[in-house]
Amino acid sequence: MGFSLPSSIAFSMAIFFAVCAFLCMFPEPAFAKHARFTRHYKFNIKLQNVTRLCQTKSIVTVNGQFPGPRIIAREGDRLVIKVVNHVQHNLTLHWHGVRQMRSGWADGPAYITQCPIQTGQSYVYNFTITGQRGTLFWHAHISWLRATVYGPIVILPKRHVPYPFPQPFKEVPIIFGEWWKADTETVISQALQTGLGPNVSDAYTINGLPGPLYNCSAKDTYKLKVKPRRTYLLRLINAALNDELFFSISNHTLTVVEADAVYVKPFKTQTVLITPGQTTNVLLRTKSKSPNAKFVMAARPYVSGPAAFDNSTTTGLLEYEVASSSTNNKNKKKQLFTPVLPKLNDTLFSMNYHKKILSLANPKFPAANVPKTVHIQLL
Ligand SMILES: *[C@@H]1O[C@H](CO)[C@@H](O)[C@H](O)[C@H]1NC(C)=O
Numbered sequence: 001m002g003f004s005l006p007s008s009i010a011f012s013m014a015i016f017f018a019v020c021a022f023l024c025m026f027p028e029p030a031f032a033k034h035a036r037f038t039r040h041y042k043f044n045i046k047l048q049n050v051t052r053l054c055q056t057k058s059i060v061t062v063n064g065q066f067p068g069p070r071i072i073a074r075e076g077d078r079l080v081i082k083v084v085n086h087v088q089h090n091l092t093l094h095w096h097g098v099r100q101m102r103s104g105w106a107d108g109p110a111y112i113t114q115c116p117i118q119t120g121q122s123y124v125y126n127f128t129i130t131g132q133r134g135t136l137f138w139h140a141h142i143s144w145l146r147a148t149v150y151g152p153i154v155i156l157p158k159r160h161v162p163y164p165f166p167q168p169f170k171e172v173p174i175i176f177g178e179w180w181k182a183d184t185e186t187v188i189s190q191a192l193q194t195g196l197g198p199n200v201s202d203a204y205t206i207n208g209l210p211g212p213l214y215n216c217s218a219k220d221t222y223k224l225k226v227k228p229r230r231t232y233l234l235r236l237i238n239a240a241l242n243d244e245l246f247f248s249i250s251n252h253t254l255t256v257v258e259a260d261a262v263y264v265k266p267f268k269t270q271t272v273l274i275t276p277g278q279t280t281n282v283l284l285r286t287k288s289k290s291p292n293a294k295f296v297m298a299a300r301p302y303v304s305g306p307a308a309f310d311n312s313t314t315t316g317l318l319e320y321e322v323a324s325s326s327t328n329n330k331n332k333k334k335q336l337f338t339p340v341l342p343k344l345n346d347t348l349f350s351m352n353y354h355k356k357i358l359s360l361a362n363p364k365f366p367a368a369n370v371p372k373t374v375h376i377q378l379l
Pocket residue numbers: 047048049058
């Protein structure tokens with residue numbers, strides 16, 4: 001008996017091989033609509049000398065960067081991050097907010113899902129980003145190493161899937177942190193020994209920079225240069241250890257569109273309130289003409305409890321690019337506008353602000369992945 005395949009199977013196989021050949025000829029961007037990528041990162045944990053508030057100290061960093069490198073992925077992608085520990089501290093990294101579907105061991109909290117990565121050792125975090133898009137962040141997750149070991153996770157929607165808001169001209173991570181002049185591992189171990197609250201931070205930072213309200217810090221000011229009549233997506237991340245923060249940019253209204261990698265019903269606000277560990281994407285629409293002015297952006301805490309806290313304010317600058325032709329405008333002294341932030345204990349603002357954060361589940365913005373039966377129940 002000859003060994004021949006039924007013609008229908010042979011035909012299917014021919015099609016199959018043709019499709020395979022086609023896939024090889026047309027790699028992902030041109031062909032597959034929702035292809036998933038594996039994105040590789042190498043994180044070397046190493047010390048770096050950094051100067052802030054008039055003094056230099058050695059801090060733990062990823063790849064010598066502070067804040068750390070940005071991870072970029074699309075929803076559905078796999079991330080493979082090789083972490084090599086070159087410092088004396090044992091540590092882990094946590095992918096803050098990533099749901100870790102069927103990859104709990106990659107979550108990162110030390111002694112919860114893994115033993116710390118010891119000095120000289122490495123570990124490969126391997127997980128997919130499933131059903132989430134927006135902004136999250138990563139940080140160290142042992143003791144207080146997260147004070148300096150942190151960076152953004154940018155999750156773009158699947159390819160060819162638009163944002164449920166106007167496509168921004170540019171996307172900018174704005175990551176808030178807290179800075180101690182003292183060694184942060186000493187601060188927390190002292191607190192654990194005395195049983196008292198840890199010493200409060202000396203400054204807040206915007207993208208690692210405290211800004212001119214702190215001593216010696218005018219040169220360490222974050223500046224966002226913008227063009228007029230454009231929409232910017234600011235990916236706000238609160239990587240501070242302990243404090244909720246108000247954030248505002250003078251003379252500009254922000255539109256909140258996403259929180260913790262979930263789209264929200266867009267709403268406008270002068271001030272955003274963001275808790276430590278939280279992320280919020282906002283749209284910033286720039287003015288129609290470059291004004292002869294600079295606009296201060298500022299963040300300071302919201303505090304409702306009795307514990308001691310750092311009540312200082314970090315500031316950065318929003319600056320409009322001036323066309324090279326209008327040189328007289330360039331040389332003119334620019335006026336500086338500062339925002340008015342809510343009072344440090346403005347609980348009413350907090351309550352009203354959080355009431356505005358609502359899901360996108362409506363006919364204009366249907367929620368994805370909600371089973372049909374649930375839809376019917378909701379209707
Ligand atoms: C930091 O500065 C100290 C003192 O100057 C120096 O010994 C050390 O090598 C520096 N560390 C790094 C990582 O550059």
